[in-house]
Structures are given as structure tokens and as C-alpha cells.
Amino acid sequence: MEAMVALGRYEEATDLYADTAERYFEERGLKPSKRLLDSMNQLGNQVMHSYDVLDNIQHNLEEKGIPKGAYLCSYPTFRGIYHHLVRMLEWSGQSIYLMLCTIVDSKGRPMKEGAMLEGLAKRLEESICTSIRNSDVVNHYSKGQYLVLLINTTREDCAVIQKRINYKFLTDRQRTGVRYYVNSVVYEKDL
Structure with missing residues (x-):
């Protein structure tokens, strides 16, 4: 994941993180390690989106579907x-x-x-x-x-x-x- 972040392949790094965290939890009952959480925070700080207007950004932030429950x-x-x-x-x-x-x-x-x-x-x-x-x-x-x-x-x-x-x-x-x-x-x- 760190290598993908270093190469600027943020989407792939995010997918890898999600898969890894899910496997840790489902197979071993463990929450992600501090190192994995730190890598994810680093990823979040490095992701740069392409230039856009506020209306489009807000639309992309909106939750899809009608929220049900917590x-x-x-x-x-x-x-x-x-x-x-x-x-x-x-x-x-x-x-x-x-x-x-x-x-x-x-x-x-x-x-x-x-x-x-x-x-x-x-x-x-x-x-x-x-x-x-x-x-x-x-x-x-x-x-x-x-x-x-x-x-x-x-x-x-x-x-x-x-x-x-x-x-x-x-x-x-x-x-x-x-x-x-x-x-x-x-x-x-x-x-």
C-alpha cells in the first residue's frame, strides 16, 4: 500500500486498504494495526482530486440512496x-x-x-x-x-x-x- 501511495496510485491503495482491513477483521477478528491506520491517514493526506466546481464536489460527497438506520x-x-x-x-x-x-x-x-x-x-x-x-x-x-x-x-x-x-x-x-x-x-x- 505504501508503494502504491508513493507511485500516486491512490485509488488502488484505498482498495487494498479496504480489502486488508476487511480480511484482518473477518478472518482474525482484529482491527487494523496502527501502521495500517497511519498508512491510510497518509493516503488521505496525499490524495489530490482534479480541479472541480463546488456543486460537483458537493454532489460527490452526498450519500447515495436513502439512509436507513445508524x-x-x-x-x-x-x-x-x-x-x-x-x-x-x-x-x-x-x-x-x-x-x-x-x-x-x-x-x-x-x-x-x-x-x-x-x-x-x-x-x-x-x-x-x-x-x-x-x-x-x-x-x-x-x-x-x-x-x-x-x-x-x-x-x-x-x-x-x-x-x-x-x-x-x-x-x-x-x-x-x-x-x-x-x-x-x-x-x-x-x-
Whole structure:
């Protein structure tokens, strides 16, 4: 990927990154390495588009189709959105919460592998994405975990959201569940 960036073959480098990140995640349950993330950031800083007018640029930025459910994105995108939102907190006054949803077995232990986990993760993803707003952001962080950014909400709303997710995720006689961890996102000014 670094060689492609050095040769100016940005589109191929982006495709390689996406394929590599997907393989890391699907085959090994790993998120991309720091080196891979750094390479992707370098790629993003080097991509130069051809000269264009604002209307065309805006049209290309628009999301295709009608958005349905939460914004599900890759970890690098999630991380960039997180950084942007933290910066906005300084002046916006919004409350933002970061939620980690972890699939647990019948004894409350995190599920990290197993035949059932893939199906449970897909069902949890659907439950999360249909239980929160289109403006909220979701990332499939590990095989049995999802990160959720809940924007302009309260701690009490987080509990309501957890109940909605559970209602959609849990089925009769299901022995697995979801454990939730919630932190407030706070802007901290360097002194």
C-alpha cells in the first residue's frame, strides 16, 4: 500500500486498504494495526482530486440512496468522526456518549470466538442500527463488540437505547446477552 501511495496510485491503495482491513477483521477478528491506520491517514493526506466546481464536489460527497438506520462505518472513519465531535464539544454544548456493546455468554463472559458468534454479531448489528437515530454512528469493533457514538443525548436516553437494542436482539430462551459500557465524551482543553 505504501508503494502504491508513493507511485500516486491512490485509488488502488484505498482498495487494498479496504480489502486488508476487511480480511484482518473477518478472518482474525482484529482491527487494523496502527501502521495500517497511519498508512491510510497518509493516503488521505496525499490524495489530490482534479480541479472541480463546488456543486460537483458537493454532489460527490452526498450519500447515495436513502439512509436507513445508524451510520455504520469502518474504524478509521469512526475514529475521525470521534475526533471531530470531541473538537465540536468545545463550543456546541452537545452531550455525546460512547457506548461499547459486548456479546456475552450465559455466564456473562465476553464471547470472543465460536461458531455462534458470527450470527449473534450480525443480529446485534441490525438491532443497534435500527434502535438508534440515523445521525448516530456505529462501528463493528471486534468479533463480539460494537462501538456506538450517541450524539446529543443523555445518560437516561442511553439506558432507553439499551432496552430497545435488547428487545430486538434477545429472543425466547436465548442464553447469550449484551453487556453495555457507556462513557461521556468530554472535550478537555490543553492547559
